[in-house]
Amino acid sequence: MELAARVMSVVNRSSGSEERTPAAPVPPRIGMVVDVSDSAFIGGFIPSLTEKRKYPYSRPEFLYFSDEETALSADQSVRPVICPKFPTRMPLFAGYAEAINAGKTSHNEDQASARLLSLAQQGYEPEPAREIERRTSFSNGNGMSSSNDDEPLLSPGTDDGDRSPICIPRADAALFSIFDGHAGSAVAIVASKCLHEHVKSRLCEVLELVLNLDRQEGLNFGKHRSESSYSMTKFPDERVTIRSDHLVKGALETAFVDMDEQISEDKQVWRLPGGCAVISVLVLLGKLYVANAGDCRAILVTSNGTKALSKDLTPATERRRLQELAYHSPELIGSSFSRLEYSRRLTKKDLKSRVLYRDWFMDGWAAKTVKETDLRPPLISDSLRKKRLLNTIGVSRGFGDHHLMTVDERLSIKPFLSAVPEVSVTNLRELDTLTDKDVVVVASDGLWDVLTNEDAGLIVRSSLGSTEPSDPSRYCLAAQDLLIAARGNSNGNNPHKWSMNSGGHASCDDITVFVIPLKYCAAPPTNLEEEEDDEMISLS
Numbered sequence: 001m002e003l004a005a006r007v008m009s010v011v012n013r014s015s016g017s018e019e020r021t022p023a024a025p026v027p028p029r030i031g032m033v034v035d036v037s038d039s040a041f042i043g044g045f046i047p048s049l050t051e052k053r054k055y056p057y058s059r060p061e062f063l064y065f066s067d068e069e070t071a072l073s074a075d076q077s078v079r080p081v082i083c084p085k086f087p088t089r090m091p092l093f094a095g096y097a098e099a100i101n102a103g104k105t106s107h108n109e110d111q112a113s114a115r116l117l118s119l120a121q122q123g124y125e126p127e128p129a130r131e132i133e134r135r136t137s138f139s140n141g142n143g144m145s146s147s148n149d150d151e152p153l154l155s156p157g158t159d160d161g162d163r164s165p166i167c168i169p170r171a172d173a174a175l176f177s178i179f180d181g182h183a184g185s186a187v188a189i190v191a192s193k194c195l196h197e198h199v200k201s202r203l204c205e206v207l208e209l210v211l212n213l214d215r216q217e218g219l220n221f222g223k224h225r226s227e228s229s230y231s232m233t234k235f236p237d238e239r240v241t242i243r244s245d246h247l248v249k250g251a252l253e254t255a256f257v258d259m260d261e262q263i264s265e266d267k268q269v270w271r272l273p274g275g276c277a278v279i280s281v282l283v284l285l286g287k288l289y290v291a292n293a294g295d296c297r298a299i300l301v302t303s304n305g306t307k308a309l310s311k312d313l314t315p316a317t318e319r320r321r322l323q324e325l326a327y328h329s330p331e332l333i334g335s336s337f338s339r340l341e342y343s344r345r346l347t348k349k350d351l352k353s354r355v356l357y358r359d360w361f362m363d364g365w366a367a368k369t370v371k372e373t374d375l376r377p378p379l380i381s382d383s384l385r386k387k388r389l390l391n392t393i394g395v396s397r398g399f400g401d402h403h404l405m406t407v408d409e410r411l412s413i414k415p416f417l418s419a420v421p422e423v424s425v426t427n428l429r430e431l432d433t434l435t436d437k438d439v440v441v442v443a444s445d446g447l448w449d450v451l452t453n454e455d456a457g458l459i460v461r462s463s464l465g466s467t468e469p470s471d472p473s474r475y476c477l478a479a480q481d482l483l484i485a486a487r488g489n490s491n492g493n494n495p496h497k498w499s500m501n502s503g504g505h506a507s508c509d510d511i512t513v514f515v516i517p518l519k520y521c522a523a524p525p526t527n528l529e530e531e532e533d534d535e536m537i538s539l540s
Contacts, residue, residue: 054270055189059098060112062090076103077495079487081480087473091116091174092283095475095515097483101446102508103496109181110444110510111192111276114174121169122204169208174283174521175199178296178512180444182393183274187263187400191276198258199282202251213244214285218429248284249423252291256399260419264402275400275417279310281442281514283521286428288440291421293397295445299453300426302438302518306457309424309440312448315380316387318396322416323360326379332416336409337390338376345382346375389416397421428522437464439475440516446509447486450500459485460515479513486511 059065059073064085073082079099084090091114100108175196181188203210256278266272277294290298292310300307315322319341326332326339333339343356343365351372356365368374380387386394390406390413397418404413428434441456451459463481467474488506491497498506 052271053186053189054266054272055186055193057107057185057189059108060096060114060192062096062114073098074100074107076100077490079490079498081483081487083473083476083480087476090114090476091176092520093472093475093517094174094176095473095477095479096513097476097479098512099483099487099510101510102490102498104508104510105185107185108510109185109188109276110446110512111179111181111185111188112512112514113177113179113192113196114514115196117173117175117196117200117203119171119173119200119203119207121208122201169211171207171211171285173203175280176283176442176514176516177278177280178442178444178514179276179278179399180294180296180446180510180512181274181276182395183401183404185274186270186272187274188276190263190266190272191259191278191399194262195255195259195278195280198255198262199252199280202255202258203248203284206247206251210244210247210285213242213247217244244285245287245425248282248287248289249425252280252282252289252423253420256291256293256419256421260399263400267400267402272400275395275398275404277395277398277445278421279442280421281440281516283516286522288426288428288518288521289423290426290440290442291423293399293419293421294395295448296443297445297448297453298440298442299456300438300440300518301457301460302431303435306453308453309426311422312445313397313422314387314394315389315396319358319380320360320362321418322379322389322396325416327360329415332411333379333390334409334411336376336406336411337379338374339379340374341378341380342374346370348375351375389413393417428518431518434519434522436469436517436519437461438518439464439478440514440518441482442514442516443482444510444512446507446511447482447513449509450486450488450505450507451482455485456482475515475517479515482513482515483511 057070059070059082062084063069063082065073065082073080079102082098084096087093087095090096094114096112096114098108098110098112177192177195179188179191263272277296279290279292279294279296279298281298282289282291288309290309292298292313295312295314296310297312298309300309311317323339323341326337330339339360341358346355350370353370354367355370355374357368357374358365377391380389381391382388388394389396390411392406393401393404393413396416397420399419401417402414405411406413437460439460441460443456447456459482460478463478464474467477471477485500486507488498488500491499496508498508500506
């Protein structure tokens with residue numbers, strides 16, 4: 001297979017990596033933090049931790065890598081492009097590619113997960129009046145799916161013969177997640193092993209209601225939606241109507257918080273330094289839910305162009321939320337920082353002069369006279385190429401970092417770091433047509449640091465346009481092409497500097513990419529080889 005040959009030929013190159021040279025010096029204390037659970041100064045306040053980790057370092061399970069192959073994937077002089085050995089085993093034929101950083105850390109701190117979820121209503125007791133009749137919306141012979149069918153999303157190769165009795169509300173879903181670790185890979189690894197269980201648990205609590213609401217919304221698609229008869233979804237005094245989307249979004253939001261709480265508990269026993277940003281794409285009942293907590297990103301790539309499905313959540317984009325926290329709880333920054341943002345860096349020479357500033361309630365700028373307190377470092381400061389929170393960390397959401405503190409002031413960073421994701425919903429029923437070239441691209445910031453959304457869209461369209469629709473590895477090839485473009489080529493004089501083919505600096509960070517075909521999210525095929533290039537599926 002073309003993909004396997006290309007991937008393994010890169011992986012099997014001899015390591016031959018030279019010992020890394022020290023990183024370029026940075027300004028003192030910038031980006032420096034301490035994890036108090038690992039520090040001796042706290043004495044006996046936190047129990048001694050075992051050096052053993054909950055899960056050993058590994059690469060994603062769907063790669064099916066041996067220990068030797070995992071070691072070869074960490075060659076930072078080559079930075080091999082890694083793709084799944086068996087592309088047809090990927091849920092919904094999704095494509096995947098990854099590459100390690102150019103020497104920043106010894107391990108790849110990115111992790112990924114791709115799983116099919118079999119959902120069943122939790123605690124369900126059969127009630128004839130609420131039985132859900134199962135239909136076969138994907139087997140009508142012409143590849144079309146009726147908009148009012150309730151058939152759960154089926155994955156390629158799903159066997160219906162061994163399902164449990166149909167009286168229990170059931171559905172199938174797919175969940176793709178990327179975890180961008182920092183200060184170690186441990187938290188990202190734990191989240192990759194466990195997040196799907198929290199998502200599944202939360203969805204199973206409300207599945208019956210989701211299915212019934214989705215049916216009603218499907219029957220009323222394009223018409224005025226009638227109000228649900230379920231009392232749980234109505235608030236007579238407030239006249240609030242709840243849709244199926246709201247329940248799924250709530251399940252994702254609570255699952256992310258559950259995952260962060262599990263990490264906090266595990267950290268009392270296992271060595272789990274650092275944290276991770278996370279983005280997940282849930283495919284359920286013909287809809288895509290993108291849950292983002294960090295600076296990973298998802299975009300929609302269709303024949304009509306590209307569209308962002310998530311917003312990068314960083315100290316820069318979340319300035320107002322972070323400043324408001326400091327306003328309501330000033331003890332979080334003490335006398336060490338100023339919560340205000342200033343138009344320029346201030347020094348003692350600026351005392352009693354005028355400067356522009358912004359506070360938590362402001363989109364615009366105002367003027368003020370500089371006082372001694374304004375000379376404190378700002379809550380969100382500029383450092384190198386990105387803004388940092390409390391002069392240390394460049395993220396504002398994600399999992400972990402529970403015991404992270406600033407080095408000098410011993411200020412806890414976790415109160416500012418939210419595990420709650422922002423969730424967007426894309427309803428595939430609202431799209432007129434889908435082709436085999438319409439995809440969702442999900443990637444860690446290693447890709448987006450050097451590629452724009454439009455760049456990624458052009459690369460994916462070009463890649464898919466040059467491959468046969470009968471090739472099940474074509475989406476892995478598209479992910480590989482994206483990664484190669486962002487990784488660039490090694491600079492022989494400096495192995496830790498990589499350059500893009502178009503010139504300029506390439507990404508030296510860990511890079512992880514999913515390419516998820518929308519066509520198979522809407523209606524998984526029974527025989528991929530029968531598909532023709534540009535064949536469209538009607539969603540009307």
